[in-house]
Amino acid sequence: MPNNNNKIYDKNKIVIGIVIFLIISLFPIWYNHFKNVPAPDPLLTEKAKIAKECVLPKVLMKTEHMQLLNSWRDSVVRDGKRLYTNSQGKVFDMSLSNGCLDCHSNKKDFCDRCHNYASVRPYCFDCHIDNPKEKK
Amino acid sequence: MEESRRSFLKIAGIAAFGLSAIPAIDIFASESSKKAPAPAPDFSLTENSKALSAKRWGMVIDTRKFKSEKDLEHIMSVCHSIHNVPNMTNKRHEIKWIWSEEYPHAFVGDENEYLSEKLAHTPIIVLCNHCQNPPCVRACPTQATFKRQSDGIVMMDMHRCIGCRFCIAACPYGARSFNFRDPRPFISKTNLEYPTRMKGVVEKCTFCVERLAIGKIPACVEASNGAIIFGDLENPDSEIRKLLKNNFTIRRKQHLGTGPSVYYIV
Numbered sequence: 001m002p003n004n005n006n007k008i009y010d011k012n013k014i015v016i017g018i019v020i021f022l023i024i025s026l027f028p029i030w031y032n033h034f035k036n037v038p039a040p041d042p043l044l045t046e047k048a049k050i051a052k053e054c055v056l057p058k059v060l061m062k063t064e065h066m067q068l069l070n071s072w073r074d075s076v077v078r079d080g081k082r083l084y085t086n087s088q089g090k091v092f093d094m095s096l097s098n099g100c101l102d103c104h105s106n107k108k109d110f111c112d113r114c115h116n117y118a119s120v121r122p123y124c125f126d127c128h129i130d131n132p133k134e135k136k
Numbered sequence: 137m138e139e140s141r142r143s144f145l146k147i148a149g150i151a152a153f154g155l156s157a158i159p160a161i162d163i164f165a166s167e168s169s170k171k172a173p174a175p176a177p178d179f180s181l182t183e184n185s186k187a188l189s190a191k192r193w194g195m196v197i198d199t200r201k202f203k204s205e206k207d208l209e210h211i212m213s214v215c216h217s218i219h220n221v222p223n224m225t226n227k228r229h230e231i232k233w234i235w236s237e238e239y240p241h242a243f244v245g246d247e248n249e250y251l252s253e254k255l256a257h258t259p260i261i262v263l264c265n266h267c268q269n270p271p272c273v274r275a276c277p278t279q280a281t282f283k284r285q286s287d288g289i290v291m292m293d294m295h296r297c298i299g300c301r302f303c304i305a306a307c308p309y310g311a312r313s314f315n316f317r318d319p320r321p322f323i324s325k326t327n328l329e330y331p332t333r334m335k336g337v338v339e340k341c342t343f344c345v346e347r348l349a350i351g352k353i354p355a356c357v358e359a360s361n362g363a364i365i366f367g368d369l370e371n372p373d374s375e376i377r378k379l380l381k382n383n384f385t386i387r388r389k390q391h392l393g394t395g396p397s398v399y400y401i402v
Binding site for chain 2: 073075077078079080081082083084085086087094097098123126127128129131132
């Protein structure tokens with residue numbers, strides 16, 4: 001039987017080491033915890049303000065626009081159905097560049113504000129032109 | 137020591153038993169969340185009423201109406217400019233949807249040793265043949281390229297393309313191009329109404345689906361001054377079928393069994 005006296009050798013060094021390790025490994029948590037970042041406020045264009053309501057009610061657009069766009073792209077590319085009629089009977093052309101971004105022509109102040117806040121990087125704009133209004 | 141090992145095994149056993157209850161807990165949890173379903177969306181997805189439709193789109197190209205390379209240049213540039221096809225400086229990175237080919241290259245296997253003077257100098261405009269039995273579709277591992285059942289157009293879903301280039305290897309016509317580089321810097325004037333592509337995807341002619349959807353004929357047909365005729369191959373009364381009835385036509389590499397939908401009057 002080994003001598004069971006519960007002694008930790010170099011106790012001080014070990015404890016200090018553990019504390020330093022925890023501080024470094026939990027850096028993202030404590031660093032952001034005390035930083036007060038205000039929720040982003042996406043800017044609406046005049047055209048969007050006049051239209052008042054988007055394809056879906058605002059709450060749903062906020063949370064579900066990605067699913068909506070995903071289903072739109074499948075519908076357009078796969079099934080060739082390009083028109084979307086919403087519950088109010090309004091018809092929309094299912095196109096990111098020519099539909100969504102026609103109204104929300106300010107990608108920097110609308111899309112990017114929330115996307116940057118949430119740290120999401122959608123690759124939609126790698127192909128879809130982000131400002132179709134910008135006529136040369 | 138004997139004691140602690142025994143207790144350790146006991147605790148481990150109980151913990152494992154506890155973990156096995158997770159699926160059951162999940163079921164109960166999902167049942168309780170089902171009580172508040174998301175508001176059912178009521179919407180409908182439809183086609184544009186002006187959209188052109190056919191059982192199988194096809195093309196007849198009257199090569200007799202093309203005298204020189206110059207007649208083709210206009211058609212090619214119209215297509216490439218509205219679809220944001222980049223003009224790559226390096227030939228190995230070239231992207232092309234519609235291009236010009238010499239007769240012996242366009243109709244491999246059908247060229248005679250002594251070609252007529254006229255054929256030897258006629259440029260042949262070539263593009264994706266939108267085959268009835270497309271080998272590219274069979275080769276695609278992600279179904280990014282597919283044959284649209286409604287009208288037989290062989291399409292690309294750029295969102296799904298993983299850039300494996302199997303389709304390029306499978307296509308006997310070289311109709312597909314790969315974006316080895318980001319194409320955006322090589323587009324001289326971007327058509328803002330059409331998306332560009334990104335690095336790492338394959339692209340090709342789409343028979344202008346985006347134009348058909350709003351009731352326009354393909355851009356090359358419009359720009360050809362009647363040298364290219366577009367129509368429904370399955371409709372016996374269509375203009376294209378009448379042309380096929382009255383003229384001798386050939387198709388590219390039809391012995392391969394792909395069933396090209398682009399016919400040539402030579």
